[in-house]
Amino acid sequence: MKYYKYLLLIGVLVLVRCRSNVASVYDFPKPVDTHSQSIVMQDKRLYKADDVSADNRFDGARLNNFFQVDDQTFQVDIFPENTPINPSPWYSFKIWSDNPRQLDLILNYDSVPHRYQPWLSNNGIDWSMMDSTKIEMLSENKVKIHLQLARDTLWVSAQELVNSERVRTWCLDVSRHAAVHFDVVGKSLLGKDIYRLRIGEGIEQKKPTIIILSRQHPPEVTGYFAMQAFIDEILKDNPVSNAFREKYEVLVYPLMNPDGVDLGHWRHNAGGIDLNRDWAYYRQPETRTVANDIVKKLHKERSKVILGLDFHSTWYDIFYTNIPQTKSLTDFKDFWIYSVKESIQDSILERASEPLTPVSKSWFYEQFNAVGITYEIGDGTSRPYIKEKGETTAREMMKLLLYKD
Numbered sequence: 357m358k359y360y361k362y363l364l365l366i367g368v369l370v371l372v373r374c375r376s377n378v379a380s381v382y383d384f385p386k387p388v389d390t391h392s393q394s395i396v397m398q399d400k401r402l403y404k405a406d407d408v409s410a411d412n413r414f415d416g417a418r419l420n421n422f423f424q425v426d427d428q429t430f431q432v433d434i435f436p437e438n439t440p441i442n443p444s445p446w447y448s449f450k451i452w453s454d455n456p457r458q459l460d461l462i463l464n465y466d467s468v469p470h471r472y473q474p475w476l477s478n479n480g481i482d483w484s485m486m487d488s489t490k491i492e493m494l495s496e497n498k499v500k501i502h503l504q505l506a507r508d509t510l511w512v513s514a515q516e517l518v519n520s521e522r523v524r525t526w527c528l529d530v531s532r533h534a535a536v537h538f539d540v541v542g543k544s545l546l547g548k549d550i551y552r553l554r555i556g557e558g559i560e561q562k563k564p565t566i567i568i569l570s571r572q573h574p575p576e577v578t579g580y581f582a583m584q585a586f587i588d589e590i591l592k593d594n595p596v597s598n599a600f601r602e603k604y605e606v607l608v609y610p611l612m613n614p615d616g617v618d619l620g621h622w623r624h625n626a627g628g629i630d631l632n633r634d635w636a637y638y639r640q641p642e643t644r645t646v647a648n649d650i651v652k653k654l655h656k657e658r659s660k661v662i663l664g665l666d667f668h669s670t671w672y673d674i675f676y677t678n679i680p681q682t683k684s685l686t687d688f689k690d691f692w693i694y695s696v697k698e699s700i701q702d703s704i705l706e707r708a709s710e711p712l713t714p715v716s717k718s719w720f721y722e723q724f725n726a727v728g729i730t731y732e733i734g735d736g737t738s739r740p741y742i743k744e745k746g747e748t749t750a751r752e753m754m755k756l757l758l759y760k761d
C-alpha cells in the first residue's frame with residue numbers, strides 16, 4: 357500500500373512538472389476556431405507582356421497576375437491567401453522593361469480596398485515611398501500608379517520588403533552584442549525557422565522577463581521597425597540600458613509567421629489562420645512553439661513573465677491594453693504611456709479592453725498574470741518617428757522597471 361502511494365506521488369509530481377513545461381489552454385469568452393484552412397498558393401513565375409516583365413520569384417513576393425490593358429496601361433492582380441480575411445492587400449513584385457519607357461500600372465484587389473501606398477527600390481534593400489502625385493485612385497479597389505521603367509529591375513512593394521532572410525540577417529547582427537543569444541526554437545508549418553533572441557547579462561535564473569513578439573501578421577512591417585528600435589535601445593551602452601540588462605531578461609520572437617511573410621500573405625500563416633487568434637489552444641505550430649518555449653524556459657529558469665509586448669501595424673499608432681490590473685506591475689502601463697507622451701511630446705492613443713479573445717495580450721494576462729500590450733504603429737507613420745518611438749518606449753519602460761521599487 358505504501359509503495360502504491362509513493363508511486364502515485366511520483367506520478368503526480370511528474371505530471372505537474374510536465375504540465376508546467378507547456379502553455380495552458382484557455383476557454384476565452386469569445387473563442388475563435390483556429391483549425392487549419394486551405395490556402396491558395398500564388399503561381400511563382402516570370403510574366404511578360406509587350407516589352408515589360410514582372411516577377412514574383414522571391415520570398416515576400418505577392419503578384420497573382422500581370423497583363424497588358426492597352427498601349428500605355430498594364431495591370432497586376434493582387435489576391436489573398438484565403439478568405440475571409442482582413443483588408444490588408446500586401447503586394448510585392450519586380451518589374452522592368454526591355455526598352456526605357458513610362459507606363460501606367462493598375463493595382464487591382466478585386467473586392468478589397470487599397471491600403472498601402474507603394475514603396476520603390478532599385479535593389480530590394482533601400483526603399484523610398486512613391487510620390488503621391490504619381491498615384492491615382494480609379495475606384496476603392498483599384499489604383500493606378502505611374503512608373504518609369506528601364507532594363508534595371510524596379511521593386512514595387514506595399515511596404516519595405518522584410519522577409520525571413522532579412523530578419524535572420526538582423527538577428528545575426530544584433531547577436532554580435534555580448535548580451536544577446538540567438539537561437540532557433542522550432543519550425544513553422546512549412547519548416548522555416550522560428551527565431552528567438554535572448555537578451556540579458558549575468559545569471560539566467562529568477563529574472564523578471566519581458567516577452568517581445570513581432571510579425572504575426574506578415575505585412576505589418578512598421579510594427580517590426582518599432583520593435584527593432586526598441587531592442588536597439590535595450591542594447592545601448594548607457595547606465596539605464598546596462599543596468600536593465602543585468603536585472604531583467606528579454607525574450608524576443610521577431611518573426612512569428614515566417615511562412616506567411618515569405619509567401620507574401622495578407623494576414624495568415626500557411627495553415628490559413630490568423631495566428632493572433634490562436635493563443636488559447638495553440639493549434640498552429642508557430643503559436644504552439646513560441647508559447648511552449650516561453651513557458652518551458654521560464655519554468656527552467658524559475659523566472660516570471662511580467663510584461664508582454666506584441667508589435668503590429670494598423671491605420672494609426674495605438675496601444676491596445678487590458679483593463680484588469682496585474683498583481684505585479686500595477687499601474688505600469690499608465691505610468692509608461694504618460695512618460696512616453698511627456699518624452700516625445702505627442703499624443704498617445706490607448707484603448708483598453710477585457711481579455712475576451714485569444715490574442716497575445718489576453719494570453720500574457722491569463723498565462724502569467726502579466727501586463728499585455730499590443731503595440732500598433734500606423735502603416736504610414738514616418739520611419740524616423742517610428743525609430744524615435746521605439747527607442748523612447750524602451751527607455752521609459754527600462755526606467756520605470758529599474759526605479760519602480
Ligand SMILES: [Zn+2]
Pocket residue numbers: 573576668669
Ligand atoms: Zn496585426
